[in-house]
Structures are given as C-alpha cells and as structure tokens.
Amino acid sequence: MAQGHTVVAGRSWVLALGLGGLLSGLAACAPSPEVVPSERESQAQGLAAPIGRNIALRACSTQQFVSADQNLANTALVANRATAQGWEQFQVVDAGGGTVALRSVSTGLFVSADTNLGGQLVANRNAIQDWERFEWVEFGGDSVGLKARSNGLFVSADTSLGASGPLYANRAAAGCWESFSVSVIGGGGGGWVEVWRDDFDGNSINPANWFANTGVHVNSEQQNYTTSPRNIQVSNGTLKLIARHESSNGYPFTSGRLESAGKREFGHGKVEARIKMPVGPGLWPAFWMLGNNIGQVGWPECGELDIMENVGYADWTSGALHGPGYSGDTPINQRFHPSSPVSDWHVYATEFSSQDVKWLIDGVVVKTVTRAEVERYGRWVYDRPYFIILNLAVGGTYPFGLNGARTPSFGVPQSTLDHIRNTAPALEVDWVRYSQWQ
Secondary structure: OOOOOOOOOOOOOEOOOOOOOOEOOOOOOOOOOOEOOOHHHHHHHHOOOOOOOEEEEEEOOOOOEEEOOOOOOOOEOEEEEOOOOHHHOEEEEEEEOOEEEEEEOOOOOEEEOOHHHOOEOEEEEOOOOHHHOEEEEEEEOOEEEEEEOOOOOEEEOOHHHOOOOEOEEEEOOEOHHHOEEEEEEOOOOOOEEEEEEEOOOOOOOOOOOOEEOOOOOOOOOOEEEOOOOOOEEEEOOEEEEEOEEEEEOOEEEEEOEEEOOOOOEEOOEEEEEEEEOOOOOOEEEEEEEEEOOHHHHOOOOOOEEEEEEOOOOOOOEEEEEEEOOEOOOOOOEEEEOOOOOOOOOEEEEEEEOOOEEEEEEOOEEEEEEEHHHHOOOOOOOOOOOEEEEEEEEEOOHHHHHHHOOOOOEOOEOHHHHHHHHHHOOEEEEEEEEEEEEO
C-alpha cells in the first residue's frame, strides 16, 4: 500500500517462542543403486521439505549423523556422529525458487556449498545466496538427496574421501553416498500454534481488535474512509469493507479501513486472513502491516509489509516490502497468481522472522525474501512489533499505473465507476489469525 500516517504508540507485543523438542523417528538408510532424478522430479519433490522444522540427517554411507561442529577448524560438515545433539540439528528454510537452505541450530549460520571450496559443505554463512540453496530430492521412505544450486551436483558423504564422511556437493548421480535419512526434531509435535484470531462474529467490529481510521488520504486515492455501516459491516460471520459512489469530504467515493494499531500488534510469526475481493480496475483492496513505531520515526523508516494487494484484476495479487532505501517503487515486490480468481475465497499469509519474509497463498509459499536480499537496498526493520491493516481503496497511483484512467477519477475508469454505482463492491474477510511456531 506504500503509505504512512500517524498512529497511537502500541502496547506490548506478542513474543515468538523458540523451536524445541525431542529426536524421534531415526531410521537407517540401506545402500541403493545410483539414480539420477529428473529436474522436474527434483523441483516437485522439493516442495515436501519440512519447511520451518528442525531436522537431523543421517548418512547412508556411514550410518552416522551429519554434524556442523564449530570446534572443527574449517567448519566443514562431516557425517560421523552417533547421536543428534545441537551440532547435528538443522532448521529447514524456504530459500525461494523451489529450493531450501539449512541453518545450523547451534550457530544460526547457513550451510554453504561454496564452489571456491571445491563444493565442500561448510556451515559458516549468515545469509542465503546461490551457494546456500539446495534442491530437496526425495528418494522414497525417509531418504532424501540434496542438490546444490551452486553447481547442480548432489551432496555426497563418500567415505573414500575420509573416514568421517566429509560432505561435498560433487556428484552428478545419487546412490547411497548421496542419500540421507531425515528425522524431524520433536517427533512432529511442533508447528504453528494459533495465538490470536478474529472470526468477525456478531454484528460489529470488536473494539479490542480494531478501530476505523478515517484520517488517511495518500497515494492520490479517491475515497474518503468513514465509520458508517454503509462502508464497514460485520454480518453473517464476515467483515465487509464496502466502496460506494458518494461525495464525502471532497472525495467522490467512500470506503472503509480497519487497523489494529495500539490494540493487537505482532512480532515474528504468521499473519493470515481468508479473503475474497471485488474485481474492477481501480478497486484497491489490501491486507498489510506497518511497524508500530511509525508515530516516532515515520514512514518508511517504520517498515511496511504488504501481504496482499490487488488493483482490480481477477488473476493476480501482489506483495511487497517498503523500508528505508526501498520504498515507493520498491524493488522488493512481486505478482502472485492464485489458483482461481481473487473473487473466490483464498487464504493470504506472511511468515516473518529475523532472517526472512515469506508470502503464502492457500498454504503454499509463493515468495521468500531473505534479510541479506533486503539489506542490499537498506536497513532490515522487521524485528519489531507490526500492526495489521485491512482496507478497500478506490483509485490512486498504483491502479493508475496499470489502467491509465484519468477520468472520471484518477485511476478509476468509467466501467468501474458504473460497477461501484450498481453493486457497491466489497472486500470480504472471513477471519484473521496470528500464530507462532512452537
């Protein structure tokens, strides 16, 4: 949405809880003949990686766990541990483009297959680049292979290179040396735990969660936000933000905007909402977040996380980050294509942590941006409380940039004006949730 305004300073925020648990499901991997999974297989099977979970890897070749013991001089990974303690645990991170990254739980550093080191795996990188990206290739059962994005080769624990099974990404084909059994830490008991939700039951918004902000006029938008039930309604279990063609405060349209600032503010975790939207060029529904320090530092210093924006087209939405050095026409943005029109119900979500931001539609990760990628442009500002905004704008700079309409209103073509007059289109929200990983 790329806009700022003054808000009341927020209250205390919800803290994310750490990962933890017990090791379970340890299974041996029997030697297998060499196989070469296709690229298509690799990409499709990579989606089954346990994103966000802590795992241990046991090499088929040694029947020992892979370790990132920092007491070793060169931080190289070896498969020589009989048990899986802290050094032998890795968090699986979505690295984008159908790839994963492995983060050492003990140090927080990423595993790399740096080709300058001959593809030897080391756990010493604080950001994700291509060297730190791997395809997750399932071989059946609990056995997987890892193919390095840096050179397209499988990770191997070939004992002929050393009794400890040092790990190198150096094999074009996969057999036992390139096969690892996976054990999830915590026995599957961990996961996202819902902390807060609003189901929009009853016949009005819950004042403990939201207030209607009527003082926002930015981006050359053509609506005036009101508190009127003609623009903000709760009925039949959903919230409805309704656009109408009626003059208000010098603007040709009215609509609704809700914010959780000072009421519900959220640290690292998952924020999601089930939404369906109106279609018509120039309608601008959005589900997004702003840093709760906006009243002190202003925009874009506070940071902005756009979970979902749409400007009236049925087949795509967009997501973006705005912050110091990457605001307005931000380079951190992308279009996403839901599986059916946006006028159908879809769940739009973000997962944000100290290391990355993810966008999801209907539970599928559609984009991941790492901290390192953000810091190419400016400061990372996503380690503080954020509040939620739901609004339906009409016209403005973003719609105008695509539909080019100057009349009858800026960013609103005649067809959409007629649509608003005839139907009073609404952004409808079934629920909003916040969860933490536990």
